Amino acid sequence: MLGQSDLSQIPVSAFDEIEVLYGASGLTKTSGAFGGVVNLVTNPDWNNRIHAKVAQTIASFDNYTTEVGFIGGSSSFQSNTRLNFTSAVNDFPYYDDFTKEQVTQHDASVLQYGITEEAFWKIKDKHLFTARVWYSYDDRDIPPVVAGSSTYYPQKMLNKTLRSIIEYKLVEKFWNFSVKTSLVNQFMNYRNDSMFINNDHRYYTWFTSARFTWTRVKNLSVKPGLDYTYDYVKSDAYSGIKTRNTLGLYLEASYRFNDHVKTQMILREDYLDGAFMPFVPSLGLEYKPFNAINLYLSANAFRNYRYPTLNDLYWAFWGNPDLKPEFDNGIEGGITYNYLSDNGKFFIETAVSGYYSWMHDMIVWNPVPENPSVWRPQNVSEVNARGIEASLNLKWKISRLQITSSNNYTFCKSTYEKTTSPEDQSLGKQLIYIPEDTYNGTLNLNCWNFILGYNLVFVNKRYTSTDNQSYMPWYSLSNIILGKSFNLSNFVLSLQVKVNNLFDVDYQSVKNWPMPGRNYSLTARFEFKR
Amino acid sequence: MSLKDKIINRSKIYIKSSGLSFLVFIGLIIYLLPGCSKEPIREVTQNPPVDTSKVTYNNGVFVVNEGNFNWINASVTYIDNKSGSVYQDIFNQANNRGLGDVAQSMKVLGSKGFIIVNNNDRIEVVSLKDFRSIKSITGFNSPRYIEFIDSSKAYVTNMRKNISVVNLKTMTIEKDISTPYWTESLLHYGQYMFVTCIGSFNESSANRKAQVYVVDTRTDKIIDSIMMGKEPVSITVDRKNKIWVICTGGYDNYEAPTLKRIDPALMIVEKTFTFPVQQGVPSKLCMNPTRDTLYFINGGVFQMSANATELPAQALIPANGHLFYGLDVNPQNGLVYVSDAVNYVQSGYVFKCSQSSGQILNTYLAGRIPGSFCFTSSSKK
Numbered sequence: 001m002l003g004q005s006d007l008s009q010i011p012v013s014a015f016d017e018i019e020v021l022y023g024a025s026g027l028t029k030t031s032g033a034f035g036g037v038v039n040l041v042t043n044p045d046w047n048n049r050i051h052a053k054v055a056q057t058i059a060s061f062d063n064y065t066t067e068v069g070f071i072g073g074s075s076s077f078q079s080n081t082r083l084n085f086t087s088a089v090n091d092f093p094y095y096d097d098f099t100k101e102q103v104t105q106h107d108a109s110v111l112q113y114g115i116t117e118e119a120f121w122k123i124k125d126k127h128l129f130t131a132r133v134w135y136s137y138d139d140r141d142i143p144p145v146v147a148g149s150s151t152y153y154p155q156k157m158l159n160k161t162l163r164s165i166i167e168y169k170l171v172e173k174f175w176n177f178s179v180k181t182s183l184v185n186q187f188m189n190y191r192n193d194s195m196f197i198n199n200d201h202r203y204y205t206w207f208t209s210a211r212f213t214w215t216r217v218k219n220l221s222v223k224p225g226l227d228y229t230y231d232y233v234k235s236d237a238y239s240g241i242k243t244r245n246t247l248g249l250y251l252e253a254s255y256r257f258n259d260h261v262k263t264q265m266i267l268r269e270d271y272l273d274g275a276f277m278p279f280v281p282s283l284g285l286e287y288k289p290f291n292a293i294n295l296y297l298s299a300n301a302f303r304n305y306r307y308p309t310l311n312d313l314y315w316a317f318w319g320n321p322d323l324k325p326e327f328d329n330g331i332e333g334g335i336t337y338n339y340l341s342d343n344g345k346f347f348i349e350t351a352v353s354g355y356y357s358w359m360h361d362m363i364v365w366n367p368v369p370e371n372p373s374v375w376r377p378q379n380v381s382e383v384n385a386r387g388i389e390a391s392l393n394l395k396w397k398i399s400r401l402q403i404t405s406s407n408n409y410t411f412c413k414s415t416y417e418k419t420t421s422p423e424d425q426s427l428g429k430q431l432i433y434i435p436e437d438t439y440n441g442t443l444n445l446n447c448w449n450f451i452l453g454y455n456l457v458f459v460n461k462r463y464t465s466t467d468n469q470s471y472m473p474w475y476s477l478s479n480i481i482l483g484k485s486f487n488l489s490n491f492v493l494s495l496q497v498k499v500n501n502l503f504d505v506d507y508q509s510v511k512n513w514p515m516p517g518r519n520y521s522l523t524a525r526f527e528f529k530r
Numbered sequence: 531m532s533l534k535d536k537i538i539n540r541s542k543i544y545i546k547s548s549g550l551s552f553l554v555f556i557g558l559i560i561y562l563l564p565g566c567s568k569e570p571i572r573e574v575t576q577n578p579p580v581d582t583s584k585v586t587y588n589n590g591v592f593v594v595n596e597g598n599f600n601w602i603n604a605s606v607t608y609i610d611n612k613s614g615s616v617y618q619d620i621f622n623q624a625n626n627r628g629l630g631d632v633a634q635s636m637k638v639l640g641s642k643g644f645i646i647v648n649n650n651d652r653i654e655v656v657s658l659k660d661f662r663s664i665k666s667i668t669g670f671n672s673p674r675y676i677e678f679i680d681s682s683k684a685y686v687t688n689m690r691k692n693i694s695v696v697n698l699k700t701m702t703i704e705k706d707i708s709t710p711y712w713t714e715s716l717l718h719y720g721q722y723m724f725v726t727c728i729g730s731f732n733e734s735s736a737n738r739k740a741q742v743y744v745v746d747t748r749t750d751k752i753i754d755s756i757m758m759g760k761e762p763v764s765i766t767v768d769r770k771n772k773i774w775v776i777c778t779g780g781y782d783n784y785e786a787p788t789l790k791r792i793d794p795a796l797m798i799v800e801k802t803f804t805f806p807v808q809q810g811v812p813s814k815l816c817m818n819p820t821r822d823t824l825y826f827i828n829g830g831v832f833q834m835s836a837n838a839t840e841l842p843a844q845a846l847i848p849a850n851g852h853l854f855y856g857l858d859v860n861p862q863n864g865l866v867y868v869s870d871a872v873n874y875v876q877s878g879y880v881f882k883c884s885q886s887s888g889q890i891l892n893t894y895l896a897g898r899i900p901g902s903f904c905f906t907s908s909s910k911k
Contacts (some may be wrong), residue, residue, distance in 0.1 A: 145600055196732030421851045421872050423879045464573055467876035475571045506685055508573035512602050
């Protein structure tokens with residue numbers, strides 16, 4: 001919520017790619033962000049003249065999505081307009097463990113729409129202007145938990161957000177400069193009839209950032225920067241108006257010793273409402289041992305912090321204004337290898353990385369005795385997170401058949417390293433709801449404009465108690481896609497059928513929150529390109 | 531190479547390639563199989579609870595484990611006094627379903643137990659013979675505590691509004707005593723019921739009117755009210771018929787917590803003990819069997835004579851890192867039971883302690899967030 005963005009509310013179609021910057025690389029964009037920053041990126045295609053698309057999806061449980069996009073322009077100007085609309089009832093059936101009968105999910109509907117306009121203007125490959133405006137509307141019911149209250153009290157969340165960004169970039173031979181300013185205006189209403197809550201929150205953020213890149217000296221790149229963020233919140237849930245000023249000083253330097261060795265250093269210091277925040281450095285090294293083989297070794301050491309959200313601090317009575325930031329110190333290292341066959345028909349890329357980090361002063365919301373509905377955030381926990389991430393991507397063309405496969409596996413051991421009570425059995429135990437292993441793999445076959453895709457998601461057990469005495473068992477879900485596209489000069493029509501949860505697994509990701517069984521979606525997409 | 535050799539070679543290649551395709555096939559099965567599990571994915575406990583089918587609940591202590599809000603993991607633990615055995619999750623075992631969301635308290639009347647399931651707006655009435663549910667009384671407004679008036683009538687407090695009057699013969703809510711506010715703790719005193727009232731649920735302490743309602747149990751009418759400190763959460767009575775109330779001062783630390791003594795003859799507060807500010811939130815007031823000593827939690831467990839002129843300075847059982855959450859005194863033998871909720875997200879503990887020294891005599895494992903106790907009527911030893 002406030003001071004954090006809910007990814008479920010960002011329609012993926014509104015952006016060309018979502019760039020997730022894990023760990024230390026997140027420092028390059030903003031500070032105070034932990035566990036990675038999500039950056040929404042759209043890039044203009046200067047060769048495009050006209051590109052229009054319309055897509056309609058009809059899915060189970062009265063789920064309808066419409067997407068419309070129009071991209072047009074010249075070699076120096078591009079405009080990108082996108083609209084999306086989703087309405088869903090989500091009245092899926094599930095088995096209620098409490099009443100022992102099949103019931104239908106209720107109060108789970110969502111209404112969501114958005115409009116995005118982006119304009120890119122380029123002068124002589126030297127000046128680039130970008131302007132973006134994005135409005136989104138999201139109105140959703142929060143459904144009851146399985147066997148929840150015998151009487152269901154409505155819970156609703158309404159979110160209206162207007163974001164606008166203007167960016168200018170100047171590119172010279174040995175240096176470039178960019179400046180960006182953005183304004184976010186967010187309105188949120190949260191209603192919970194069981195707790196008698198009906199709160200409005202209005203949130204403004206003004207963010208300005210300047211970056212200078214200097215590449216005069218060969219193999220050296222120096223990138224100083226300055227950020228300023230102003231947050232303003234007027235909330236029924238806070239006592240009075242809350243503001244926050246953050247001034248960030250940033251320096252990135254990278255040096256290439258030779259064709260084999262490259263280093264990168266990032267330094268960041270924030271000045272938040274008159275106080276210096278912890279200094280956050282990051283140091284990285286990349287090594288390519290062979291000339292002919294695309295094998296890369298990398299190592300990184302970092303320190304980061306996450307400032308408490310405004311809710312953590314100011315949520316009426318329950319917030320804790322004395323909270324300190326969370327800290328994270330860690331190291332990471334990895335190997336990446338890729339190979340492209342001479343005829344270009346076979347490509348393989350694989351990467352393995354490991355990390356080890358120690359988090360201090362983690363903020364945890366704990367209930368206050370005597371009032372189970374009052375939870376207050378505290379800097380109580382210490383967590384040691386270490387893990388492995390491995391990926392394998394393949395592209396293989398055998399005459400008309402194209403096979404692509406991506407496989408991602410993560411191993412994450414995150415354990416509690418601090419206890420306050422003598423009876424606490426959580427020391428060294430895995431964090432609740434953090435699975436040790438997850439796997440996500442897809443296999444796509446393309447032939448004669450047909451596509452057949454299979455996706456497998458595996459999530460290992462997630463503990464529901466900090467002493468690891470109870471857990472949600474592992475589950476795996478399979479999804480399958482069958483599609484066909486028809487090309488007719490400048491037109492493309494594609495049809496796609498998707499079956500989610502193919503084997504109709506009756507699972508719960510979070511205890512007592514029902515999930516839908518097998519469900520279907522049908523998408524028709526029409527594109528015109530010139 | 532002879533023809534024979536050729537054939538052997540070919541068949542070797544064939545075996546090799548079929549072996550490969552067999553591996554691919556096995557690989558595919560492994561790939562697809564996990565998706566085929568038909569068993570519903572539901573929470574599992576590492577150590578399944580001890581079988582309770584032969585247990586009788588006639589001499590022991592019930593520990594009511596609140597569970598986490600919205601996790602639907604409330605449970606009841608039973609400590610058998612004779613054998614010292616501990617039985618977990620006895621409601622689920624007897625009824626093959628969970629108890630529900632947030633079990634607040636339990637009381638025994640004759641051979642029946644009444645468990646208040648706060649966030650399910652429900653009271654589970656169980657037989658103490660086998661802990662099977664006899665009836666689920668529904669229609670409450672976030673119920674908190676029950677107090678029996680006689681064998682046919684009880685009052686139930688609610689967080690949202692009203693005091694519910696329950697007909698124990700029909701096991702239904704007979705009527706409501708209208709209070710627009712959160713009612714909490716109950717004390718049956720003569721023909722009256724003293725009911726603490728916290729005020730409006732959705733207001734800050736400044737706007738909450740904290741009081742004790744005096745209800746005439748013959749007419750079910752509120753006949754008087756006594757002003758209290760913010761959040762009067764616990765009420766009890768001593769041997770001299772003085773009524774004691776603990777007020778936390780408000781969840782938002784509106785004022786200092788207080789312990790108030792009411793003279794029920796005059797219906798006035800005759801004495802107020804004020805706790806030091808910022809030194810914990812007192813709660814769970816209870817009495818020893820002879821009703822001359824008070825016990826309460828304020829970080830640690832404190833003991834105070836009903837004749838004392840000031841609050842005790844030293845804890846009987848110091849907290850020492852424990853998160854003491856529930857407290858009661860066994861009315862038959864005076865042993866003090868205090869629970870430790872640990873960090874709220876794992877199994878809690880119960881300590882049985884000596885009445886005089888506070889020394890821990892026994893430690894028992896309980897369920898998630900053990901919050902209150904209920905003693906069987908023949909709970910000796």
